[in-house]
Amino acid sequence: MNKKVLALGALTLASATVLAGCSAGGDASSTGAAGDGTLSIYAWAGEIPDSAIEGFEKETGITVTVDTFDSNETMISKLAAGNSGYDVVEPSQYAVQLMVDRDLVASIDQSKLEGFDNLAEKFVDPSFDPGNEHSIPWAWGTTGILYNEACTGAPVTGWKDMWNPAYTGKVYMLDNMLSAYIAGLQVNGLSATTTDEGDIEKATDSLLEQKAILGGYNSTNYADLVGTGDACIAEAYSGTTSATAVENNPDVKYIIPEEGGTLWTDSFSIVKGTANEDAAYQWLNYTLRPEVAALVTDDASLASTNEAALPLVADQSQVENPAIYAPAESLKNSEFIVDPGDALAFFQDGWTRVRAS
Amino acid sequence: MNASSSARPGRIAPSAAGYLMLLPALAVIVLLVIVPMLVIARDSFAISDPLGGNLGGFTLANYEKLIDPVYLKTLGYSLGMALLNAVVCTVVGYIVAYYIATRRASLQPVLLVLVIIPFLTDFLVRTFAWITLLGSGGPFISLLRALGVDAQSLVPSQLAVTLSLLYAFLPVAVFPIYAAMRSIDPSLKEAAADLGAGWWQTHARIFVPLSASGLASSVMLTFVPTLGVFVIPVLLGGGKDPLVGNLIVTLFTEFRNEPLGAALSMVVLILMLASVAGAGLLLRNGARRNRSLGKDA
Numbered sequence: 001m002n003k004k005v006l007a008l009g010a011l012t013l014a015s016a017t018v019l020a021g022c023s024a025g026g027d028a029s030s031t032g033a034a035g036d037g038t039l040s041i042y043a044w045a046g047e048i049p050d051s052a053i054e055g056f057e058k059e060t061g062i063t064v065t066v067d068t069f070d071s072n073e074t075m076i077s078k079l080a081a082g083n084s085g086y087d088v089v090e091p092s093q094y095a096v097q098l099m100v101d102r103d104l105v106a107s108i109d110q111s112k113l114e115g116f117d118n119l120a121e122k123f124v125d126p127s128f129d130p131g132n133e134h135s136i137p138w139a140w141g142t143t144g145i146l147y148n149e150a151c152t153g154a155p156v157t158g159w160k161d162m163w164n165p166a167y168t169g170k171v172y173m174l175d176n177m178l179s180a181y182i183a184g185l186q187v188n189g190l191s192a193t194t195t196d197e198g199d200i201e202k203a204t205d206s207l208l209e210q211k212a213i214l215g216g217y218n219s220t221n222y223a224d225l226v227g228t229g230d231a232c233i234a235e236a237y238s239g240t241t242s243a244t245a246v247e248n249n250p251d252v253k254y255i256i257p258e259e260g261g262t263l264w265t266d267s268f269s270i271v272k273g274t275a276n277e278d279a280a281y282q283w284l285n286y287t288l289r290p291e292v293a294a295l296v297t298d299d300a301s302l303a304s305t306n307e308a309a310l311p312l313v314a315d316q317s318q319v320e321n322p323a324i325y326a327p328a329e330s331l332k333n334s335e336f337i338v339d340p341g342d343a344l345a346f347f348q349d350g351w352t353r354v355r356a357s
Numbered sequence: 358m359n360a361s362s363s364a365r366p367g368r369i370a371p372s373a374a375g376y377l378m379l380l381p382a383l384a385v386i387v388l389l390v391i392v393p394m395l396v397i398a399r400d401s402f403a404i405s406d407p408l409g410g411n412l413g414g415f416t417l418a419n420y421e422k423l424i425d426p427v428y429l430k431t432l433g434y435s436l437g438m439a440l441l442n443a444v445v446c447t448v449v450g451y452i453v454a455y456y457i458a459t460r461r462a463s464l465q466p467v468l469l470v471l472v473i474i475p476f477l478t479d480f481l482v483r484t485f486a487w488i489t490l491l492g493s494g495g496p497f498i499s500l501l502r503a504l505g506v507d508a509q510s511l512v513p514s515q516l517a518v519t520l521s522l523l524y525a526f527l528p529v530a531v532f533p534i535y536a537a538m539r540s541i542d543p544s545l546k547e548a549a550a551d552l553g554a555g556w557w558q559t560h561a562r563i564f565v566p567l568s569a570s571g572l573a574s575s576v577m578l579t580f581v582p583t584l585g586v587f588v589i590p591v592l593l594g595g596g597k598d599p600l601v602g603n604l605i606v607t608l609f610t611e612f613r614n615e616p617l618g619a620a621l622s623m624v625v626l627i628l629m630l631a632s633v634a635g636a637g638l639l640l641r642n643g644a645r646r647n648r649s650l651g652k653d654a
Contacts, residue, residue, distance in 0.1 A: 071610055073409065073609070073610040073611065073613060074610070076409060077409070077615075080409075080410065098408055098409065101408050102408055102409075102410060169509075172595075175591065175596050176611065177607075177611050177612075178611075211597065214595070214597060215513060215595050216513045216591075216594070216595020216596045216597050217591070217595070217596040217597065218591065218592075218595070218596055220591065220592060221485075221488070221592065228492065228493060228494055229493065230492055230493050230510050230512065341407070342407060344407060344613075345407075348612050348614075352425075352427050353427060355599055355604075355607075356427040356428075356430050356431055356599070
């Protein structure tokens with residue numbers, strides 16, 4: 001072992017450490033999908049159960065490849081780079097708007113759809129995509145509060161509890177600008193979809209004030225932290241991890257804050273210029289079937305946008321879990337988080353100040 | 358000096374075939390290191406559009422935006438953290454390397470392998486392990502509580518970040534220091550003892566100066582990659598004080614501003630290159646001094 005070999009070894013270790021950090025990001029290998037009999041889907045990690053894919057392949061003989069992403073931005077930049085080879089993508093609501101504006105997704109010919117009536121009312125003609133012209137919602141969820149009652153000592157009802165100094169050091173916010181601003185805006189009685197500079201300024205002040213009592217910003221393992229009591233109260237997304245935390249610990253509860261609620265939904269869109277348009281429509285129609293849509297709850301612990309699918313879910317306790325399906329009455333005033341457009345700059349300035357304070 | 362730099366005895370003149378064999382390695386470096394860096398450098402002067410597109414063109418606005426107390430504060434904090442980690446890793450690495458280098462020859466490779474073994478596990482898994490170890494249900498807190506101390510979870514805390522950074526980069530520090538120490542003649546230690554040098558003097562006057570090149574490499578190899586870390590501060594530090602790596606991720610993703618993210622990346626890259634160059638200079642001066650010391654002796 002001479003010096004050079006050792007130094008080289010050390011360098012390799014150093015770069016391996018850094019690269020390993022990177023691999024926490026997206027993991028998707030590109031696939032060439034031109035030609036017949038194939039369909040290439042780019043979707044959120046964990047949102048399309050294998051059971052759904054296998055059923056589709058068996059029925060149609062089409063070979064499906066699924067690559068996954070863990071942020072809309074990763075997915076959009078890959079498509080924007082061109083020649084992605086994907087036929088179908090699964091953007092969230094605001095990402096649909098961005099992709100339409102950037103001309104990355106095709107218009108959907110409604111006459112080719114079967115089973116569109118199965119969708120629940122709130123996903124038909126949604127604010128982010130009038131007439132469902134570019135997107136067919138597949139899974140949905142909420143942004144709410146996950147808390148541990150053994151730690152808070154009392155039921156939590158709304159965002160205001162996340163400003164309660166009694167929980168200092170045990171309050172966690174999502175490490176995501178638009179999600180953090182939902183709490184910042186709604187706690188002030190403002191709309192989560194505002195684009196008004198003054199409103200956003202007010203929310204920024206609230207978030208700055210809140211930072212003093214925060215344990216941290218976390219989008220990764222907040223559900224574990226609430227489960228163990230290291231966090232009393234955390235801003236949270238509904239879905240698999242929150243649902244598991246609620247199931248595993250009777251003290252852990254998921255609520256939609258009384259100040260208002262927000263919805264997110266991930267939809268299927270057809271990539272502009274796809275060579276496999278027929279297969280893409282077959283996929284859309286297949287996923288609109290109630291028995292297929294029910295799989296997203298059965299096998300992925302997510303809420304289905306398909307009203308007709310709910311009775312078909314095998315484990316009905318999942319439909320009653322508020323961390324998967326938020327109760328209808330809590331969603332009365334809920335709205336979709338949409339793209340802030342030019343107001344994005346106000347959010348960014350504010351968020352930069354909050355994070356660096 | 359002059360003689361040694363002009364005529365290099367023992368050096369084989371590279372043949373055409375030799376250069377040809379270098380080609381694959383060169384291609385890899387050009388394609389995977391130089392080209393991406395040039396793309397980032399180019400993007401850092403581009404104009405961004407609010408939808409997240411990159412419009413090309415040329416502007417200095419991205420760099421102007423970075424002259425903001427917010428970014429300077431994060432950069433300063435990151436440099437501080439990186440420096441702290443480099444120092445802590447090098448001190449602990451020195452102790453470990455000295456221990457290994459002074460074991461019997463057959464044991465040394467085994468100990469080195471033991472240092473590397475944790476690296477066979479995924480980086481994220483090891484980081485999560487620290488959450489368990491230092492968290493409220495973990496052995497450390499349980500022990501303190503058993504001793505009657507009212508201990509709170511150590512996650513999130515600056516201590517947890519420092520510990521896990523040390524853990525993540527320690528092998529990188531151990532190797533170059535060990536390499537430098539191996540070439541130290543063990544009889545020097547005996548000579549020092551004969552001349553009445555104590556433990557401290559033996560290290561301060563013999564081992565530290567003679568392993569200086571390894572110590573400098575260790576500082577560099579830990580300092581530079583720590584600047585790029587972004588998972589540890591979120592998971593173990595609560596993410597309240599972002600490092601520059603976190604900021605770059607945010608700029609590229611949530612802020613949809615590739616050019617601004619690219620500009621910040623370039624600033625970090627330049628800081629890294631400057632520190633490597635600085636360390637290189639120090640090393641060369643140190644080597645020259647050592648050589649002259651050797652002559653005097």
